[in-house]
Amino acid sequence: MDSVTPASRPVSGDSSITRVLGVLDLFTPETPVWTVDMLVVRLGVGRATVYRYVRALCDAGFLVPVAGAGYVLGPRFIEFDRSIRLADPLLHIVPPVMAELRDVVNGGQLLCAFYGLRVLTVLQDKTDPNITMSMERGRPFPLFQGSPSRVILAHLPTYQLRNLALNQQAEIAAAGLGENWADFRDGLRAIRRAGYLAASDIDKALVGISAPIFHAPGAVAASLCLVRTREGLTAADEAFLGGVAVEACKRISAELQAFRPGEGAAFPISRVR
Amino acid sequence: MDSVTPASRPVSGDSSITRVLGVLDLFTPETPVWTVDMLVVRLGVGRATVYRYVRALCDAGFLVPVAGAGYVLGPRFIEFDRSIRLADPLLHIVPPVMAELRDVVNGGQLLCAFYGLRVLTVLQDKTDPNITMSMERGRPFPLFQGSPSRVILAHLPTYQLRNLALNQQAEIAAAGLGENWADFRDGLRAIRRAGYLAASDIDKALVGISAPIFHAPGAVAASLCLVRTREGLTAADEAFLGGVAVEACKRISAELQAFRPGEGAAFPISRVR
DNA sequence: TTTAATTTTCTCATAATGCGGGAATGATTT
DNA sequence: AAATCATTCCCGCATTATGAGAAAATTAAA
Helix, strand or coil, X not given: CXXXXXXXXXXXXXXXXXXXXXXXXXXXCCCCCECHHHHHHHHCCCXXXXXXXXXXXXXXXXXXXXXXXXXXXXXXXXXXXXXXXXXXXXXXXXXXXXXXXXXXHCXXXXXXXXXCCEEEEEEEECCCCCCCHHHCCCCEECCCCCHHHHHHHCCCCHHHHHHHHHHCHHHHHHCCCCCCHHXXXXXXHHHHHHCCEEECCCCCCEEEEEEEEEEECCEEEEEEEEEEECCCCCHHHHHHHHXXXXXXXXXXXXXXHHHHHHCCCCCECCCCC | CCCCCCCCCCCCCCCXXXXXXXXXHCCCCCCCCECHHHHHHHHCCCHHHHHHHHHHHHHCCCEEEECCCCEEECCHHHHHHHHHHHHCCXXXXXXXXXXXXXXXXXXXXXXXXXXXXXXXXXXXXXXXXXXXXXXXXXXXXXXXXXXXXXXXXXXXXXXXXXXXXXXXXXXXXXXXXXXXXXXXXXXHHHHHHHCCEEECCCCCCEEEEEEEEEEECCEEEEEEEEEEECCCCCHHHHHHHHHHHHHHHHHHHHHHHHHHHHCCCCCECCCCC
C-alpha cells in the first residue's frame, strides 16, 4: 500500500471513440458551455485526458474555445447541416408543394424524415408569422409517437417491423401500439390501408395529419404532416386534409423517384441492434 | 518470409480519435454516400477497423446506413445545428433588424459569425424570392477574404492579431493584407477607424458592406454584411450603406450585451496553434 | 509594453485497447 | 424458403491512450 496504482482508467465498457463522441452530448441548449474542470468532474477522467479529448474535438471543429475558459459547440455542425441540406432532394422538391398547400391547410406543415431509428423535422412551413420556423429543423420525434413517426412506421418492410417488435416491445406497448406482434402489425396495417394517419398524441391542442413519402416503391423516406388546432376540427375536415396530404405525398414521391437516377441520393434504413 | 507480419497499422501520426473524426470529412455534397469497401481503400485500414469506425459513428448518430450498402451523414448534425441555433442570442436579435433594413438595403443581408479561425454565414435575409435562403447558413468564408471576415479581423484583440500574423503570414500576404506585421496592423486599423468595410473580393459582381457586432465592449462576435450588385453603385451609395450597417450593428451589439446577463451565452475566441 | 494569473500542452512509464485476418452471425432480396 | 450479401465476433499482439506533475503558452491586467 505504499504506492498508488498509476494510470488506472475508469474501466468503462465502451471504447475511447465512444467516450470522446459522448462528450458532445453534454453540450445542450440548457448547458451550452463546459469548462475543462466541469468535464473532469462529469467524465471522471484526468485533466490531461480531458484536454486531449477537447483538443481532438476542437481540431475537428466540433468544439470551439470561448473567452475566459470553456468550450461550446463548433462550426462544423452548421457546415455539416448545410452539407446534408444540399444533398437532400426532399428539400428541393417539397418547399414549392408546401407553398401551394399553405392556403388550403391554413395551419402548419412539417416534413419529417426517417433516419433509421429516429424521425425528425427537416422542414417546416409557417402560417403564423410570429413563429420562427427555422428553429424547428432538427426537432426529434419519438419513433412510436406522433402521426409523422407512426405513418412512417406503418410503411416499413415487414422484417424491420418484426425486429422492432422484438427489440422495442416495451416502448411499443407504452405508446399504445399493441402488446404483441399481432396487435402491432394489425394496427399498422390499418394505418397503411387508410393511407394517412390523424393523431393528437404529442400536443393535445393540435391534430397532425400525416401521409408517407416514398423514395422507391414500398420504401418510406419521410412523411408530410399537416397541423391544425384541434378545436373546431370536424371529422369531415380531417378526412379532407387526409386526402390533401395523400395526394401531395403522391406527387412528392413521384418527383423524388424521377429525381433520383440523376444524383446519388440515398435514404436511411432502420437497423435495430 | 513464411509468415506475414500480423496487425501492422498504417503508422499515421495522429490518434485514433482524429482518424475516426476524419472519416466524416469524406462525406461531402459531391460524395454523400460511402460504402465500407470504399472506406477500406480510401483510409488504407482493415475491413474490421472500418466497421468499428462506422459503428461508433452510427451509434453517435453521425452516420446512418442506407438501403443496400453504404452510409450517409446522420441526423445528429441536424439536431446539433438546432441546438446551436437555440442557444445563439444573435438569431433572436438580428432577424427583426434585418426585416427593418430590407427595403433600404434592397439587396441581400448576411449575418456572419466568428468561430475562432473560421467565419461562416449564420443567417441570410433574402430579397430575391427565387433564392432559397436556408441553404446559405453554414457557408464558410476564408478568414482573410471578404468584407465580413476582414471587418471581424480588424476588431480582434492585438495579441490575437500578433499570433495570426506570425502563424498565417503566407495566407495574409496572399490575401493582400500586407507583407509584414506593420502593414497588416495598419491596414486593419484603417478599417477600424472607418467603422465599416466595403469590398468586392469574393464575388466580383457584388459588393459587400460589413460592420462589426460586439458581444462585449471591444469583443467582436460577428458581422452584418449588406450586399448589393456592383454595377450602378456609387461611392455615395456605399458610404450611405456603410452608415446604415454601422448603426444597425450598434443597436444589435447593445441588445446583445443587454441580453447576455440573463443567459449563459458565450462567444468563440481565436486560438492559433 | 511588461507582468502575473490563468489555461493548455508536454513528458513519461504502464497497461489497456484498438488492430488485422478469418469465421460465424445476421440481414435482405429473389 | 434459400441464397447472397453485409456485418459482427474472436484473438493474440503491439500500438497508443492514460494520469500525475512539470513546462510552456496564452490571456488579462497594469
